[in-house]
Amino acid sequence: MSIDLSAPPLPISFEVYPPRSEAGVAALHETIRHLAEVAPRFISVTYGAGGSTGGRSLELLSHIQRETRVEPLAHLTCVGNTWAGANALIREFLDAGITSFLALRGDPPVGVAEEDVYLGDLESAAQLVQLIDRVQAERAPYTEALIPGHPGAARVEKRSKVDIAVAAFPNGHPRALHASSDIDALLAKQAAGATLAITQLFFHADDYLGFVQRSRAAGVTIPILPGIMPITSPKRLRRVLELSGEALPAELAIALEVEPTAEGQREVGIAHAAQLARAVVDGGAPGIHLYAFNNHDTVLAVLREAGILAHPSQKEAAR
Numbered sequence: 001m002s003i004d005l006s007a008p009p010l011p012i013s014f015e016v017y018p019p020r021s022e023a024g025v026a027a028l029h030e031t032i033r034h035l036a037e038v039a040p041r042f043i044s045v046t047y048g049a050g051g052s053t054g055g056r057s058l059e060l061l062s063h064i065q066r067e068t069r070v071e072p073l074a075h076l077t078c079v080g081n082t083w084a085g086a087n088a089l090i091r092e093f094l095d096a097g098i099t100s101f102l103a104l105r106g107d108p109p110v111g112v113a114e115e116d117v118y119l120g121d122l123e124s125a126a127q128l129v130q131l132i133d134r135v136q137a138e139r140a141p142y143t144e145a146l147i148p149g150h151p152g153a154a155r156v157e158k159r160s161k162v163d164i165a166v167a168a169f170p171n172g173h174p175r176a177l178h179a180s181s182d183i184d185a186l187l188a189k190q191a192a193g194a195t196l197a198i199t200q201l202f203f204h205a206d207d208y209l210g211f212v213q214r215s216r217a218a219g220v221t222i223p224i225l226p227g228i229m230p231i232t233s234p235k236r237l238r239r240v241l242e243l244s245g246e247a248l249p250a251e252l253a254i255a256l257e258v259e260p261t262a263e264g265q266r267e268v269g270i271a272h273a274a275q276l277a278r279a280v281v282d283g284g285a286p287g288i289h290l291y292a293f294n295n296h297d298t299v300l301a302v303l304r305e306a307g308i309l310a311h312p313s314q315k316e317a318a319r
C-alpha cells in the first residue's frame with residue numbers, strides 16, 4: 001500500500017503514540033478499530049526521543065497492519081543513533097513490511113538541553129529522509145522496461161515504493177534562526193526525497209494557509225497536510241504550548257478557562273478544532289491530519305462537526 005492523497009474522498013489521517021503501559025494497549029487497539037472505521041489514509045505512530053519507544057512503536061504499527069486495512073506510518077527520529085544504527089533501524093521497519101515513514105530530527109530526551117550533543121550521526125530530518133530513500137532503493141528489486149524504438153534494449157531501474165513524510169512548521173520552529181529557515185528546511189527535505197509534509201499544530205487557519213502560500217512561492221510542491229489538535233482542557237493547552245513553542249491563542253484559552261465542567265471544555269475544544277478543519281479545507285488543504293491522543297471519540301467528533309465525515313464519498317470509502 002502507499003499513500004494517495006489525490007483520490008476522493010477528502011483524506012483524513014490520525015496520529016497515535018505507543019501506550020506507556022500494558023493496560024493502555026487494549027484500550028488503544030479499540031481506539032484504532034474505531035479510527036479504522038472511517039477509512040483514514042494512514043495512522044501514524046510516534047517514536048520517542050532516544051528510541052525509548054522504538055520496539056513498542058513497531059509493535060503498534062504491525063498491529064495496525066495486521067488488524068486493519070489502514071496504512072501504518074512510522075515516525076523515526078535522528079536522536080541518539082549512529083549512521084549504522086539508523087540504517088539497521090530502517091531495515092528492521094522495512095523487514096516488518098512498513099513502507100511509510102515520517103522522518104524527524106527529534107527533540108532532546110527529557111533532561112537533555114538543546115545545546116548538549118544528543119542527536120548522533122544524523123543531524124537533520126533531511127539527512128534521515130535521504131537515508132530512508134537510499135536504504136529502500138538498495139533493497140528494491142530491479143525492474144526492466146524495454147526502451148521504445150530499441151528492440152532488445154532494456155532500461156534497468158529501481159522503483160521507489162516508500163512514502164516519506166516530514167514535519168513542517170507554519171509558525172516557525174521554536175529554534176529557527178529566521179522566518180524563512182523553516183521553508184528552506186522544507187525545501188531541503190523535499191530535495192532529499194520527501195513526498196508529503198505534515199504540519200505542527202496551529203490555532204488559526206491563516207497560519208496554515210499563509211505558510212502553504214509562502215512554501216509554494218519558494219518551490220515546495222509536495223502536499224502539505226494540516227496537523228490539527230483538539231485542545232480539550234486548559235491543562236492540555238499549557239502542555240502543548242510548552243512542547244511546541246506556539247503563541248498563546250487567547251480566545252481559545254479564555255473559552256476553556258471560563259467553562260466550568262470538563263465536558264463543556266471538551267465541547268469548546270471540539271468546536272474550535274472543527275472550525276479550524278473546515279476553514280483550512282475551504283482554503284484548499286489536501287486533507288486533515290488529527291492528533292488523536294489515543295482517543296477516538298474526540299477526533300471523530302471534530303470530523304463530524306466539521307461536516308467531513310458526513311460526506312457521502314467518505315461513507316462509501318469506509319465500507
Ligand code: FAD
Binds near residue numbers: 045049123186
Ligand atoms: P529539521 O527539519 O531537521 O529542522 C526543523 C526546523 O528546526 C528547521 O526548520 C530549522 O529552522 C529549525 N532548527 C532545528 N534545529 C535548529 C537549531 N539548532 N538552530 C536553529 N534552527 C534549528 N519528535 C519526536 O521525538 N518523535 C515523534 O514521533 C515526533 N513526531 C512529530 C510529528 C509532527 C507532525 C511534528 C510537526 C513534529 C514531531 N516531532 C516528534 C517533533 C520534532 O522532532 C521536533 O519538532 C524537532 O525539533 C524538529 O524536527 P524536524 O524533523 O522538523 O527537524
